[in-house]
Amino acid sequence: MTAEPPFDVPTPEEQERMVEALLFASPEPLPTAKLAERLPPGCDPRAALARLQRLYEGRGVNLVRSGGAWAFRTAPDLRFLLSREVVETRKLSRAGIETLAIVAYHGPVTRTEIEEIRGVSVSKGTLDQLLELGWVRLGRRRETPGRPATYVTTDAFLDHFALESAADLPSLADLRAAGFLGEPTVQENLPLPDPEP
């Protein structure tokens, strides 16, 4: 069964497996003729389709035919399970990701400090967005004039980025070694973040 002689017609069970895999992997419903084309010579997809349709009857997924083409579909009574599934993901903006990186490496950090590092002002919307995402939360107020709020990252942040702790973020030297930066320059000698609190 491992090496197939070229002109051996697969058994009905093998044909069933093949049709099952083809329909599962296909990005669109497949007409019977297309299936026959993809199968080894001598196969009859109709017999396999009929058996598969019986096999999946009453299961969580059914084999359905629409307009001459075949596809697996979630059983209609279970569609309520999938309803929450539709999530559109959008990349965080550049301002957002930079602000997040600064909070991760330098937190607890005030808004003014974030602006100093980014070299541009941080809009309120950017921080609100990170707060709303649950990746950033408010830390202790800084005991300096004005008692500004500070920001720190959350456990949800660690979870999303598969990090064990914020202290595990690579140092700038690690980043350079991993290929994230260009050639070493004088920057190397600047006092760099010690992500340790």
Add this chain to the structure above:
Amino acid sequence: MTAEPPFDVPTPEEQERMVEALLFASPEPLPTAKLAERLPPGCDPRAALARLQRLYEGRGVNLVRSGGAWAFRTAPDLRFLLSREVVETRKLSRAGIETLAIVAYHGPVTRTEIEEIRGVSVSKGTLDQLLELGWVRLGRRRETPGRPATYVTTDAFLDHFALESAADLPSLADLRAAGFLGEPTVQENLPLPDPEP
């Protein structure tokens, strides 16, 4: 069966159908915890998963586990039917392949340790490529001088290479028995890589 009373726990057969439908609909592997979240209260996806895995054994589509997550995948022996024009992701260099293997077998591993095993410095772009592919992530920093970053493989790595868990890496037991996953005895005397300029 159509309208469910709010506090009735679905039967095991119903739970199996639900898990089947959820996994079929998801292009990404679903962690057991995510499944539990999506099921009605009182369901235990683990029992359903075990039954489904047996049910799909030997079929054209199999239920496979990678790390803590589950997904339906076509059976590997049917690849000859399915190898359509696949957009080959960037081909990994030899250095990339070896680095990935070292992270998989030795992880959590520091860059210096990778260099010790390969006998050459890890070129820029190798580790960040693996990070970008999502096959490697950061582990805990090593509690040694300099607190270097460590690297480990991800569930996406397991999924990509059809591995259930890191314990299923090819010839893992042999490598361990031969002592290759440990350290040499007097290593500090070898003039081997001094990677950092």
Add this chain to the structure above:
Amino acid sequence: MDGGSLRIPVPDALIVDVGGFEGPLDLLLTLARQQKVDLREISILALAQQYLAFIESAARARIDLAADYLVMAAWLAYLKSRLLLPPDPEEEPEAEDLARDLAFRLARLEAMREAAQALMDRPRLNRDVFPRGEVEAMEETRVTRLTASLYDLLSAYARLRTRDEFRPFAMDRVGVYTMEEALDRLRPLIGDWADWASLSDWLPPGWTDGPRRRAATAATFAAALELVREGLADIRQDGPFAPIHLRARAPA
């Protein structure tokens, strides 16, 4: 063991290929495979000899070897001498241990390479094994979720911390006299200039030598053309490369 039996000829192919090795350990491994024994059983003495012979022939062929190949050669020469001499109880670690250590490293590198190959030979997602091809249309609520990858995060931080290294290149403006400056200078003066005068007499003070003169001439010429266009001046040149003259245009 006599020295002669250790002399294993270095194939030419290796020398031609020297660039193809990934460092001394890779080269040593290639040489070690020629002994055709288990790498743990290998004769390190013979291997050292092979390596040194290789380095020697590379030097004869005038191949520039990277420093790490030479460092390894020096270390192997030292190891070889210690292996040949009677053990010195004072010296730690013993030569035998160092030799075993090197054999271990070679065997481990080979084993990791085989493991890497075995890994790559496994069924791969989207090559051998396929996920569900179709995304089922789901009619329910749409939620927009913002996301970012670890790669994005690390790149962003790296970009921030090195921003100063990549600031846009700005031209040095010292020594440039602009047309606007020349125009500002000429406009109040031109009304008093009833007779033809050479443009070179109009150059601003301090701009009459070297590259500064060239810059000021070009700017003053362009400014003069602008004044002509505005009907405030006449311009005249008697021949190619002859001095250019300027005067105020008489009111009509």
